[in-house]
Amino acid sequence: MSESSGNPSYQVTVLGGGSFGTAIANIAAMNNHNVTLWMRSEKQAEDIRQNRENARYLPGYQLHKNLTPSLDLKSAVSGADYVFVAVPSKAFRAVVEESVPYLADHARLISLTKGIEPHSFKLMSQILQEAAPTHEIGVISGPNLAKEIAENQISATVVASYSQALRQSIQEMLSCGSFRVYGNPDIYGVEMAGAIKNIYAIVSGLATALGMADNTRAAIITRSLAEMSRFAVRLGANPMTFLGLAGVGDLIVTCSSKLSRNYRVGYYIGEGLTLKQAIKKIGETAEGINTLRMVHDKAAELGIYMPLVKGLFSIIYEDMPIEAIASKLMSGDLAQDVEFMSAGI
């Protein structure tokens, strides 16, 4: 860490040169931190060096001069004060485990990834905890479409950690005129919200392609919130977290925006593409596809009522006709609006 004009300037490393990793790296760089963006693609790294642009994932956005691309994991991680991890969940553990031997003792680790590890059902912070138990860890999650952040559109996010010091330093490190960071100690709730909302973005995209009305959209988003909080609270999250940016905030943006890859997967399926065709057409990470399978199985195991998850699973993985699922959803048992009220929470 060095000090210039009163504000600390940190050595920041971001692992993963996709759209979100690049967008967050650029925010840190604009805020006067010394940022290394580790990526696998030599072509992309050269592109950033020569043209200050990540043409594969964020075409058309100028990257700050404080951001340096790197292909060498060891040199990227050694000496970093903060390491942000922004690779898809399926690669998360491997990348973290490869990095840990090079970490400085004081380095803090922050996940930017919104997914769940297959088979173990672990969240990314739990993987960080296992792989680097002596380091402070945190997660960032919220309504944060990468392209809008790169455009410097006003956005807000949440940093969650048990460590108040970590929360505060990330708030100070990343906040600027276009980006505002809020804190939350409920790391499990924040992270679970970010992972599960991707499922409902697929539902919403699908319904939009089928001509959903505005009333329908409001009903889907609100019932999605009820369903995802029911699930996460049962697994240990604080229900209040779902009222914040990482809960309802992220749900609104991903259920409404064509910039969301998960929403687009649903939209293309609604237009008649197969899942495989939809994924190919997007060509980027859409975590909700795997999360759907995992949450569906976990809900079945624990007996948690999740009609939207069950319906989407039947459409995508069991070839059930969409009309049959919609009619089933409309004829289920009549229920309470806000069930936490009757549960006394």
Ligand SMILES: NC(=O)C1=CN([C@@H]2O[C@H](COP(=O)(O)OP(=O)(O)OC[C@H]3O[C@@H](n4cnc5c(N)ncnc54)[C@H](O)[C@@H]3O)[C@@H](O)[C@H]2O)C=CC1
């Ligand atoms: N794009 C967005 O708007 C947001 C994305 N996120 C989350 O960030 C995470 C990363 O997503 P994006 O950056 O959007 O994905 P992306 O699809 O744009 O890029 C993924 C990046 O990870 C790299 N990668 C994949 N496997 C790797 C491996 N084994 N080793 C090293 N690098 C590997 C790819 O080369 C690529 O650079 C996801 O969990 C996503 O949900 C979170 C908030 C916003």
Ligand SMILES: O=C(CO)COP(=O)(O)O
């Ligand atoms: O999480 C996101 C916005 O907050 C990005 O969503 P997608 O991964 O669906 O693009």
